[in-house]
Amino acid sequence: MKQARHIAVGSIIQQLLSIVIFMILTRHLGAAGYGIVAAALALATSIYNFSAFWMTPYMVRSGAKQVFHHAKLGDVYVITGIISFALSIIGLLIIIILEHFKIGNIQIYGEAPLLMTLLAGLFFLNLFRIGLQSTQSFRGYGYSLWMDKILYLPAIIVLFFSGQLESESVLYANAFSMLLVAILGIVYFAKTYLSLIVKSFRWHEFFKATMPILLATIASYFSSPLFVILLVGNLFGVEQAGFVGVAFVLYGFFIQPIHWLTPTLLPKFTVAIESGEKALLHDHVEKLVFPFAILYSLAILAFITVAISTPIIPYLVGDDFRTGIPIIALIMVSVVPEVLQSLMISMLYARQQETLILVANIAGSLSFLLIAMLFSDSSLLIFIGFIFGTWIKVAVVIWALRDLVSWKVRFGMLVLFGLFTILSFFILMAPNEIVLGVCAFLVVILGMMVFEYRSVFFDYVRQIIGQQALVTEKVKP
Secondary structure, three states: OHHHHHHHHHHHHHHHHHHHHHHHHHHHHHHHHHHHHHHHHHHHHHHHHHHOHHHHHHHHHHHHHHHHHHOOEOHHHHHHHHHHHHHHHHHHHHHHHHHHOOOOOOHHHHOHHHHHHHHHHHHHHHHHHHHHHHOOOHHHHHHHOOHHHHHHHHHHHHHHHOOOOOHHHHHHHHHHHHHHHHHHHHHHHHHHHEOOOOOOOOHHHHHHHHHHHHHHHHHHHOOOHHHHHHHHHHHHOHHHHHHHHHHHHHHHHHHHHHHHHHHHHHHHHHHHHHOOOHHHHHHHHHHHHHHHHHHHHHHHHHHHHHHHHOOHHHHHHOHHHHHHHHHHHHHHHOHHHHHHHHHHHHHHHHOOOHHHHHHHHHHHHHHHHHHHHHOOOOHHHHHHHHHHHHHHHHHHHHHHOOOOOOHHHHHHHHHHHHHHHHHHHHHHHOOHHHHHHHHHHHHHHHHHHHHHHHHHHHHHHHHHHHHHHHHHHHHOO
């Protein structure tokens, strides 16, 4: 619990600093300027994901084994780091070649030095964090989550008061903040934990462990926020990319609490399966996941209602984003299926159904890409496709867990899909007054569903809390 607390505190500090930075940048740079920032970060992160991110589970797991047996990290950390760095360079060269042949029109494609600096910052900072995870240095890991932001924020303030706060200077400030923390951290880390004498890297183990994750990374990427930002920026310009970037930042704030919860689910479900307690998984869907999704649906409806009926979005991020409110509202609709998938996906991992996770990602991405190709002249219809692709992934997960999900819950999730699909088309086609009326209608329906599930949900939560308290009492000396 103490280790988890370090990570939670670090995540909260990171989010608070990110909110301050986000509000300064959006209000000062406007939609087009922030669109360049969002597109550059999306592109650099995309290259990093394809070159390094998919190796992370292998690096952490194998590194932890080396630390357990030798008290040091060894060749696994170094060799996989070199492989991922080489792939990052290759990815950067591919982007430069695409820009040379005028494939893509986001302005940041032409800034190779800037993109290289951003990619270096992302690579080395995450390499440092992987090392901290492998050695279970969770206190340091918690610090690493926000140390770059504590440098980035003053840099932005200095740029603002010196009149130099522009998209390019912001991106360089972000990159150098990450690099400074990463280099200092890796130097200290290498002296303390790294030993090249420790050797256990095996190529066949590396490929066996990483290839499924690489395939899943590729499959999920084409329905990810990163891809949507780049796609919209290429098709409709950096201003639209700015709208989408703001929408996904807000989307991330809503999803963040779920990410704090999900790491605790996989070990819990694994133990339940090993002990034959299948009823626990059924209860989780019936009494927690579905009621939780309804509560999140109400929260999203409240946000959309406020965003459409008040000037809260222009007040928070600047008047330049007023015309992007429908885009923001549409993307926020996809939070509900993302919550459902995040809460249920751990069951597939626990039951060793990784292939079905890959199928779900492929189905969602193909659905989104098909709609994006058919309606490439309309950014709003592309966002409808993003929502539809997210629900497709949920549908595959529910089908894979059909022995755990009752017909009543399946029908309820189908109702949620229908309700939010209707809301999405009204946001797309109707004036604000009609959208507000639809939101009010949906609130009534969801309120009735919440009332029906209130006792089941809170009884189950109290049961879980009671079980945790009992475990805590047993481990006390």
